[in-house]
Amino acid sequence: MSTGDRPDPNRPDREIGLDGGLSEALVRTRRYFTKGVVSDDLRTLHKQGGRGADDFYRDRWSHDKVVRSTHGVNCTGSCSWKVYVKDGIITWETQQTDYPSVGPDKPEYEPRGCPRGAAFSWYTYSPTRIRYPYIRGVLLKMYREAKSQHGDPVAAWAHIVDNPARAAQYKSARGKGGLVRASWDEATEMVAAAYVHTLRKWGPDRIAGFSPIPAMSMVSHASGARFTSLIGGTMLSFYDWYADLPVASPQVFGDQTDVPESGDWWDAGYLIMWGSNLPVTRTPDAHWMAEARYRGQKVVAVAPDYADNVKFADEWLPAAPGTDGALAMAMGHVILKEFFVDRQTPYFTAYGKAYTDLPYLIQLDEDGGGTYQPGKFLTAADLPAFEGEENAHFRTVVMDSRTGLPVVPNGSLGHRFGPSGAGSWNLDLGEVDPALTMAGDEADAVLVRLPRFDTADGSAGNVARGVPARRVGGLLVTTVYDLMLAQYGVARSGLPGDWPTSYDDATAPYTPAWQERITGVPASAAARIAREFAQNAEDSNGRSMIIMGAGTNHWFHSDTIYRAFLALTTLTGCQGVNGGGWAHYVGQEKCRPVTGWAQLAFGLDWSRPPRQMIQTAYWYLHTDQFRYDHFGADTLAAKTGEGRLAGKTTADLIALSARLGWMPSYPTFNRNPHDLADEARASGRPVADHVVDQLKSGELRFACEDPDSPENFPRILSIWRANLLGSSAKGNEYFLKHLLGAGSSLRAGEAPEGRRPSEVDWHEQAPEGKLDLLLTLDFRQTSTTLFSDVVLPAATWYEKHDLNTTDMHPFIHSFNPAIAPPWQTRTDWDAWQTIAEKFSELAAEHLGTRYDVVAVPLLHDTPDEMANPHGVVRDWKAGECEPVPGVTMPKLVEVERDYGAVAAKMSALGPLMEKLGATTKGVTYDVKDSVDYLRAKNGAVRGGPGDGRPSLKRDVHACEAILALSGTTNGQLATEGFKTLEKRVGKPLHDLAAEHEGKRITFADTQAAPTPVITSPEWSGSETGGRRYSPFTINVERLKPWHTLTGRQHFFLDHDLIAELGENLPVYRPPLDMGALFAEPEIGSVTEHGVTVRYLTPHSKWSIHSEYQDNLFMLSLSRGGQTIWMSDQDAAKVGVVDNDWIEAVNRNGVVVARAIVSHRMPEGTVYMHHAQDRLIDVPIAEASKKRGGIHNSLTRLLIKPTHLVGGYAQLSFAFNYLGPTGNQRDEVTVIRKRSQEVRY
């Protein structure tokens, strides 16, 4: 309340008026001096109409045109924007509001956008804009000299890179300034020469391309991917590399990721935000959550800090970082006890029987001590009664409670392939009533040993708990449901073992009291939230939802965290229900017109198969991070394990995974694949036979068995639409040191003898500067451009045509040029065509046509999934089986490469489209009509290798091709795809797309307005009739199986290696202990070096990854440079106050930042929001005497062995579907106050 002169309201002379008399008199005179009207009471001045003085603002609000475009930045936004242009200059942007309506009884999508997108136009004319091609001066000088000496660009490139001294000279200069302008001609000539030389000397699989997230700009992604694929190069994965892939999704659903659109949050009755800070990371969609609360939705936030989203929650559960799995397991305990055991919940039970593996039978293996362990799924192959069934090892078994006999329900993997399964790959149980439990008169109570990892350091232990078991065909079996109750510690009478006494029993996993010790969340709160979540699901038939995000997904053991979450949504029947289930939003992975994009991006219209690599393993080896791993892979094994990992390092497992064909591995062999093909041709034998012989004899080896030998180095890396070195490169300093040879602040020591790989060669001296060429296309300077040898200037999102989609809404958005690419910038599509033309010119002369051998892993959604019955590991190198391509090792495919024709192929849609069709997730589409349509729409190419083919010359041509070749955007293809699927499923499906059978979305449609997609078999949910998209609704409503072993959602996984890690079932695994693994100090310890804290790198409010963090608007609204958030307690321990300069140091590197001290942070944990690049206000570090690093300077890659599993049912490789994650959340760092005098 203001004070000052206090009037006495009771004074008789109180009057209404202003000031005193003299003042009033003076002011009153103004009435005669102005054109306006002074109010009678003299308070204020009014004026009306036509005020010339306002012209400034009127002039400012004027423009010549408004252009629709969007932003391509892997934010999942996919927002439609109006870009304003005046006098040929982009002025600013505001959001479009013309989204199609969601319905009269729901909020709408408008206006989608965020402050970052609103600041984008700043880049157009900013001083960080890359306007011209640049090459590092020292390299360009050498190239010019060599070229004048040799006359030939290829010879000139060889002259530099094949000479160690010259190579070291330019490689060591990387990242240290000295970029000079070059012309497009000269830059692309040098790049093309590098490609030609590398192909000839080392082979195509020594070339890699990195461009992530096609959904954020499909044509731009496809540009370089198409070139890379056509020359046989390797495209690196991104979803797993970013740790955005929830590995639990392939494990549980057999699906990469499929989640509800944000509009479906509205349908939920109960919403938990778990490790997902919606206002910050789903800014355009957060309103749905805020608004759904008004519809009576209860909202709970689980976050270690008082995050932005906590403000909206009814309750905040501040679980300690990385312990979310413990909370989820305890919630599962409560749900199983109260909704399955104490009483049966009909909806949950019926759902569990129809849509999950709960009733499936698991064999129990005696382990010698009178106890048992869960073994393998019982299959038709194990039972004589089913003898002769096709694919019997992949037909899983339940017990029919009506008859007490084993039956094989429809819909298993064994039904998916082969003639006998046609029409029966469905979830129809018919008359069968699967028994959830083996309990009953005929059951034995059997003690099962189950793993636990809840000690402080995460080391393994056991708990023995009873399950009811029966003999089936002589085999002792129980159900997944029975094992789940044992695993979760939910006691039933008559079962022996070590059970919790009550919810308050803190000693036994997985009670509410047990989790309280670990997470800090009160036991009563955990139990209550679980109860409410399930009760809401029962009341609403499955409308309970968990929005889960990077906060829980970026951990080493995120798959176990997520499986514990998915158990909650699946037990309660929420998956495949609008308003229910998981809602994982990390990464813009949903490229809705996926089929069309994939054909273009991987050049599938001209040659197959393409090379696609798991990026995490790629860098783990090629940046030599494997040399710094001090622990064996068996460190992670369960006490119930059989010692399969003993003596093996992670690198050894990568080699195993490669040679068994589980995961891809490029470079594949320690020889140029051109030479391998030539040798086979010379010997007159099939190439596969030749390679197998060579491998068996040991004359040929897998490259991953010796990654530090020069013939196995990656030689060229091209990056576009990405900032590897300023953002996603976990183990940044390892990249700088070993890959680039640019020097680093790495402090880690290499593994001592005895802890080194046994099957991967060790070189005494680790190589530095493996890469010959780093090429980047970008429109702004980043760490990646500054460390690149060649930088090409790219057009921005307001300067090109492209397409953009997201998980978050069902619309296709277009990019459109508001202005032509300025200065010497070019669109990615244009730039890669330019490179391809130069390349083809040189390649025609130097390479001609060569043959290539491509090693292809065992692939998901193909019969390859049946290569390994029961998920048993068989290693041909150990003599356990023969090396058979496509079964026990990768397939080996010969591919012809006419290198001179690459440019022509780039710009024409190739003939394999009609010949082989286009396949997505196992459904092949006949696209002949689409090709004819495209020929008419885009025009045909005349002359050359692409003669008569539809043109892909322009970016709009590529847009039209993507739209015409995908079911989501071409109703005819969607309908036809469903009809194909119907034959296998035996249930009606094509009506889902029939309403749009004649609809073909054109690029012009997307330019006019956000355009909704068509329901298509490419995805698992339905938009039919205008409903909100929720995944798996087709599975639930139409009985189409999930792409898993049983065809149902899996709680249980039976692969050998998963069992070895004790992860058959959902389980709690704590964060990795960096003290035990790498001798880092314990969290909380304070020494003269500083305080040790958990180091987390969540997504930032002021950037999208590294984009916008350098944007002046965002910097002005934040702290203007690299910062680390810490609690006031931790700050006090090391004498830090807000905005002090601090240094964060661990074995991986050094960061210099300013501290933001706040009480909203929990003690013991700091946040360095990810991808604040080192380019903005980062001083020289005291610890290293070098420029301070980025957030990933303190992290490194740690690969979970089970992520390398392949060749078995849903655990089979597909690009970005399965692979080891580049997780980074388990790290710690030491923080101290540094000198406040900083140098730059």
Added chain:
Amino acid sequence: MRVMAQMAMVMNLDKCIGCHTCSVTCKQAWTNRSGTEYVWFNNVETRPGQGYPRTYEDQETWKGGWQLNRRGRLTLKGGGRLKKLLTIFSNPKMPSIQDYYEPWTYDYSTLTDAPAQEHTPVARPKSLISGQDMKVTWSANWDDDLGGSAATAERDPILKKVGDKVRFEFEQTFMFYLPRICEHCLNPSCAASCPSGAIYKRSEDGIVLVDQDRCRGWRMCISGCPYKKVYFNHRTGKAEKCTFCFPRVEVGLPTVCSETCVGRLRYIGLMLYDADKVLEAASTTDEQGLYEAQREVFLDPSDPAVRREAERAGIPHDWVEAAQRSPIYALINRYKVALPLHPEYRTMPMVWYIPPLSPVVDVIKETGEDPEDRANLFAAIEALRIPIEYLAELFTAGDVAPVDLVLRKLAAMRSYMRDINLGRDPDPTIPQAVGMSEEELYDMFRLLALAKYDERY
């Protein structure tokens, strides 16, 4: 009765996600130019926090707005107009650039131009005032999300008033966001402070503007505005402020900040008021009576007498109709969930706010009861993390009763709608408990939750 029309805004803080999109789109459109680098016509503050410029709400220091003198007459807090005229050349109540922040940029071009050198090139911050290297020590949004709370949040002037109610401890944490533009007051103290008569209210819609031709740069408006929403363009030497996007509003477009608000929390509409009553309302003795007093100034556009007077005052028919369907009128006068920001400044502000709900503190949740349970509904309101006294200091001069009632209405809406959501019969006692009918509660739900474009503006 003298009917005038006023464009007004309501922001639903319960929906604000603190994203600052409004700030950026506004800045891009209006103040992205030299002389206004530090100017944010629209800004978003984290509360508790100091605001922008720092501690602007501390009127003991800044002397903005009005107060009543001993005789109960309304007088500028910074001193009567005469005093203003006499001290025109030295204005001690002007915030310095450091109270806003020293705007900066970076030497970005070095990233491209750096010669071969020992270290990776870096762009250092440079002051946009002096051009010199600087360490960034404050910004327009320095304490975003409680950043630096340990060091600076105690300087929040509101916190000082409710001090012992709030502890800055992890377990007790609360925060919310307060987006702010010019209040386009019915009783603007900026206009009254201007010695040049350059600040005026547009007769037709009440938008407060600075006449750029007439402004002489005395900056008394800056001191006079208690919300510190008039800024000095140091290049032109003129005052500038939020224009309520009049070039857009005049052609039927919402303001930039509203249309680009991704939280969908801003409403714009027309209010009719009785200009003859403003002074009396602003002179209400009891500060806690100012909220009700201002509501009394507003006229019911459905009242035939008001419509008649409006016509007489030259207000077009379609404007009167717009006032009838104004979401602002509904939120302020029908549902009574919107409250003015700092009514005690006596400027009769016209940007109002719906106060935010927040998570409950542990008291409730440890009992194992569901705070959303109907029986617990009102208990939960008392256990919200945001101290109701803090909200009351912002919106009702410290009177907690109106804030409490608004929060109960929001909670009642959620509770009532939950039954409908789950297909159960709704409970009519819920709206009754907060003095509303079922229909009213449902209509409020439509306006707050569905918030369709054409109903927000």
